[in-house]
Structures are given as C-alpha cells and as structure tokens.
Amino acid sequence: MFDVVLVANRGEIARRIIRTLHVMGIRAVAVHSEADAGALHVAEADEAVLLGGAAPAESYLDVAKVLEAADRTGAQAIHPGYGFLSENAGFAQAVLDSGRGWVGPSPACITAMSDKVNARNLMSAAGVPVAAGTREPVLDADAAVVAARDLGYPLMVKASAGGGGIGMGVAEDEPGLRAAFETARSRAERFFGSPEILLERYVRGARHVEVQVLGLADGTVLALGERDCSVQRRHQKVAEETPSPGVGSDLRARMFAAAVAAGQAVGYEGAGTVECLVDPGRQDFFFLEMNTRLQVEHAVTELVTGLDLVAEQLRVAAGDPPGFDPAAPPVPTGHAIELRVYAEDPQRFLPGPGTITRWVEPSGDGIRVDAGYHDGDTVTPYYDPLLAKLCAYGTDRAEALARLRAAVAAFVVDGPKVNLPFFAELLAEPEFVSGDYDTGIIERMRS
Amino acid sequence: MAELRAEMVANVWKVVAAEGDAVSEGDTIVILESMKMEIPVLAESGGTLSRLAVTEGQVVQEGDLIGVID
Numbered sequence: 001m002f003d004v005v006l007v008a009n010r011g012e013i014a015r016r017i018i019r020t021l022h023v024m025g026i027r028a029v030a031v032h033s034e035a036d037a038g039a040l041h042v043a044e045a046d047e048a049v050l051l052g053g054a055a056p057a058e059s060y061l062d063v064a065k066v067l068e069a070a071d072r073t074g075a076q077a078i079h080p081g082y083g084f085l086s087e088n089a090g091f092a093q094a095v096l097d098s099g100r101g102w103v104g105p106s107p108a109c110i111t112a113m114s115d116k117v118n119a120r121n122l123m124s125a126a127g128v129p130v131a132a133g134t135r136e137p138v139l140d141a142d143a144a145v146v147a148a149r150d151l152g153y154p155l156m157v158k159a160s161a162g163g164g165g166i167g168m169g170v171a172e173d174e175p176g177l178r179a180a181f182e183t184a185r186s187r188a189e190r191f192f193g194s195p196e197i198l199l200e201r202y203v204r205g206a207r208h209v210e211v212q213v214l215g216l217a218d219g220t221v222l223a224l225g226e227r228d229c230s231v232q233r234r235h236q237k238v239a240e241e242t243p244s245p246g247v248g249s250d251l252r253a254r255m256f257a258a259a260v261a262a263g264q265a266v267g268y269e270g271a272g273t274v275e276c277l278v279d280p281g282r283q284d285f286f287f288l289e290m291n292t293r294l295q296v297e298h299a300v301t302e303l304v305t306g307l308d309l310v311a312e313q314l315r316v317a318a319g320d321p322p323g324f325d326p327a328a329p330p331v332p333t334g335h336a337i338e339l340r341v342y343a344e345d346p347q348r349f350l351p352g353p354g355t356i357t358r359w360v361e362p363s364g365d366g367i368r369v370d371a372g373y374h375d376g377d378t379v380t381p382y383y384d385p386l387l388a389k390l391c392a393y394g395t396d397r398a399e400a401l402a403r404l405r406a407a408v409a410a411f412v413v414d415g416p417k418v419n420l421p422f423f424a425e426l427l428a429e430p431e432f433v434s435g436d437y438d439t440g441i442i443e444r445m446r447s
Numbered sequence: 448m449a450e451l452r453a454e455m456v457a458n459v460w461k462v463v464a465a466e467g468d469a470v471s472e473g474d475t476i477v478i479l480e481s482m483k484m485e486i487p488v489l490a491e492s493g494g495t496l497s498r499l500a501v502t503e504g505q506v507v508q509e510g511d512l513i514g515v516i517d
Contacts, residue, residue, distance in 0.1 A: 351457075381455070381457050381458060
C-alpha cells in the first residue's frame with residue numbers, strides 16, 4: 001500500500017478521501033486554489049500545496065501544477081475524486097508515466113467510455129442493451145433531423161463527450177430538436193471541447209438507476225448494488241437511494257449481469273458506475289453511460305454494504321486484494337438515501353453563493369454527513385454548488401425516510417441560499433414517499 | 448427606465464446585446480455563469496439598452512447593475 005497519496009480535488013470529496021487515507025495510515029496531501037486556502041480539506045490533510053487562482057483552469061484542472069505538487073510532496077499515488085481531472089485520460093496517463101499509482105481505471109478505459117457514442121457501441125457489442133440512438137456522432141441540426149426520422153420522437157439530445165447533464169435536452173418535434181441541438185452543441189464545445197452530439201430515444205416515465213461496479217486487481221468485476229438517481233433537476237441528480245424502489249429482483253439480476261459484462265468488456269479496474277434508464281412498467285433497462293470514477297452518491301452503497309469504496313479503490317490501485325472475500329462480496333441490507341445539499345434557492349434552483357454565518361450538521365442513528373464547508377466559509381461562484389451530502393440509513397425505506405426528515409429539519413445553514421426547504425417538501429411529497437416516482441418528479445412538483 | 452441587476456455573485460460569461468441596441472421583452476442581454484451554470488439576464492421590458500455596465504470576464508456581486516433599458 002502507498003505511504004503518501006495526493007488528493008486532486010476539493011470540498012466534501014477531498015475530505016472524504018482524506019478520512020479513509022488516515023484510517024489506512026496513509027499520509028494525505030491536499031491541493032487547493034487561492035479561494036480554498038481556508039477550506040476544511042486543506043486543514044485536515046497532512047500537507048497542502050497551493051496550486052493557483054480560484055478559477056479551476058488555474059488550479060484544480062492544471063495538470064502540470066498537480067503533478068508538480070505530487071513531486072514536491074513525494075506522493076506515490078493520486079486520487080482524483082470526481083469531476084475535475086478524474087475522467088481525463090491524459091492526466092491519468094501522465095500520473096502513470098511519472099511512476100505513480102493512479103486511483104482509477106486505465107487511461108484506455110477512460111477514453112473508451114468518455115465518448116458516449118463509442119461507449120454505446122462498445123456496450124451494444126458486449127450484449128448490454130442500449131436505447132435506440134445514433135451510432136455516429138451528429139454534427140449539424142439537419143443531420144439530427146434526418147436521424148430523428150428513423151429514431152422517432154421524443155429524443156434526448158446530449159453531448160457525446162459530456163457529463164453532469166450539461167447541455168442535455170429533450171426534443172418533442174423538429175423545431176424542438178433544432179433548438180435543443182443548438183443548445184447542446186454550444187455547451188458541448190464550451191464545456192467539453194467537442195461539438196459531437198448524440199441522439200437517443202427518450203423514455204418517458206423512466207427511472208435513472210445505476211450499478212456500482214468494482215474491478216479487482218486480479219481482473220474480477222463485481223456488481224455491488226444499484227442506486228436510484230431519478231430525483232433530478234436540469235438532468236442533474238439531487239437525491240439518490242438504494243435499493244431502487246422501481247427495480248424488481250429479476251431486473252436487478254439482469255442489470256448486475258450487464259454491468260459486470262460492461263466492466264469486463266473494457267477490462268475495468270477500480271470503482272465505476274454503469275448508468276442505465278429503467279422502464280419500471282416493463283421492468284426493462286438500457287445502458288446510458290459508464291462513469292469511470294468514484295460517484296458522488298457512493299455513500300449510499302457504503303451504508304448498505306458496510307464497504308469503504310475509497311479503501312477498495314486504493315487497494316486495487318496498489319495491486320492489493322480487496323478488504324472482503326471476493327467470492328462472497330457483501331450483500332446489501334437495509335435502505336439508504338442521500339440528499340445533495342446545494343447552495344441554490346429551493347424554488348428555481350438557481351445558484352446562491354455567499355458566506356456561511358452558521359452551519360449546524362444533524363447527527364443521530366443512521367445519519368451520515370459528508371460536508372465540504374463549515375461556519376465562516378465563503379461559497380464562491382467558481383465551483384459546483386454541492387455543500388454537503390446528507391445521508392440516512394434505515395433497516396427499511398420508511399425508517400430511512402423518517403431519519404432523513406428529522407435530519408433535514410435539524411440541518412442549519414445560514415448565509416447562502418440552500419435547497420434544504422426543497423428536501424423537506426420532497427420527503428413529504430406523496431409521489432416520492434410512495435417510491436413510485438421517475439425523473440419527472442421535480443418538474444411535476446414545480447409546475 | 449428599468450435597471451437590470453445581478454441576482455447572485457457570478458462571472459459575466461457573455462455579453463449578448465450592445466449599448467444602444469433596441470431590445471424586446473425577454474431578449475437576452477448578458478449571460479452570467481455561477482457554480483457551473485449559465486444564467487441568462489433577460490430584458491424585463493422592451494426599449495433601448497441605454498447603458499451596459501459589465502464586460503465579459505468581469506465578476507459581479509449580488510445586486511450589481513448590469514444594464515439600463517429606457
């Protein structure tokens with residue numbers, strides 16, 4: 001195992017990784033921007049290196065500066081967290097070329113999965129079901145209209161190189177497709193540096209369910225449970241739970257088998273997530289994409305399996321066996337739900353940066369809070385709005401919900417706008433409470 | 448006269464309209480960016496954009512003046 005690991009991230013995920021490094025007796029190196037000099041992840045690391053200015057391009061996304069920090073601190077491996085450089089194959093390769101461990105899958109895996117068109121074709125060839133969609137990147141609106149004649153409406157329009165829901169839109173007809181195409185293309189170029197667009201048949205009333213996989217150092221790929229991520233605004237997740245209330249045991253078995261096949265098809269190593277769309281009525285699913293990194297919502301899987309996924313990632317990267325018997329991986333028990341506490345207003349979900357004047361985290365049986373901020377911190381406009389993940393475990397869904405309601409009521413964040421009042425609403429919303437909800441739930445709550 | 452003000456701390460990503468432009472209600476004047484999200488600032492009424500107070504790349508605070516429509 002490594003003695004020194006650099007965490008190339010910020011906020012709650014940097015703290016969460018540092019926590020495991022310390023449990024494993026590994027020295028933790030943090031990196032930070034000027035805006036984050038007083039951040040908790042910097043204070044909690046054994047050593048911290050200033051990268052540069054607040055803008056991500058000058059700090060957390062600057063490959064040369066991160067590698068220089070690793071050099072200076074003697075870091076033997078780099079954990080990228082999620083976002084930033086985590087799915088940058090060039091960075092992964094540079095880390096490996098510098099003789100360090102990379103806590104993630106191989107650069108070839110990252111490349112194969114980062115292009116959604118390529119990933120879809122690869123999965124289809126491996127026998128994983130994919131939704132009807134374009135097999136080649138679509139480059140202009142006229143070509144999109146032609147493709148739509150074969151595929152039929154409604155269609156999901158998204159950046160082939162994209163992620164995080166950025167630029168995604170649903171088109172119901174030709175004028176809608178032209179508008180959605182232009183939006184997707186301009187965002188794709190700006191955020192992902194590629195204008196390539198993918199069209200996919202949009203499934204109404206679908207749930208977004210993903211499978212956690214772990215590729216071990218010996219090549220075994222395991223499915224460690226699913227997460228339902230159907231509570232979304234702007235195609236971005238705000239709440240996740242496991243097990244999914246919309247997935248029956250037969251469908252679950254088929255999804256796990258497909259996720260393992262997906263991982264094996266690319267020789268996957270480490271933690272990854274196979275995202276799918278589920279048609280709950282038909283108990284059918286389609287592959288959407290694979291995220292080649294630790295997922296934001298990995299905490300709910302940890303709560304029901306007792307695993308420490310960061311520790312398992314580190315073991316794989318170091319070539320060590322897992323911390324459990326791979327012939328009998330932990331069977332999930334109970335129910336866990338995560339809420340993403342964002343600095344945004346609870347009505348329109350617009351960003352609300354500001355200085356935190358009071359921060360009181362809830363605690364209690366089954367409650368886990370992974371936070372990136374505390375009293376006195378300023379939430380700046382430079383990074384994503386995630387302040388904390390509030391998770392609750394229960395022996396069943398009703399218990400998890402009850403614990404979560406109390407925790408939401410007890411969570412105090414004064415200063416920036418936060419979406420906690422929205423979560424109080426969500427936890428009282430009959431559709432959510434019933435478990436019978438889909439990706440349209442927030443839109444219905446706000447219409 | 449109608450003043451357009453920033454609703455939050457943000458970076459001015461794109462200036463869409465120019466000072467002196469005739470604008471209609473709902474036209475995009477500038478696009479702000481905050482926390483990885485684009486937030487268009489729209490004309491709340493039609494008229495002439497008599498003043499544009501921001502430039503691309505500038506950081507605006509909540510309440511800062513973005514433009515004036517006469």
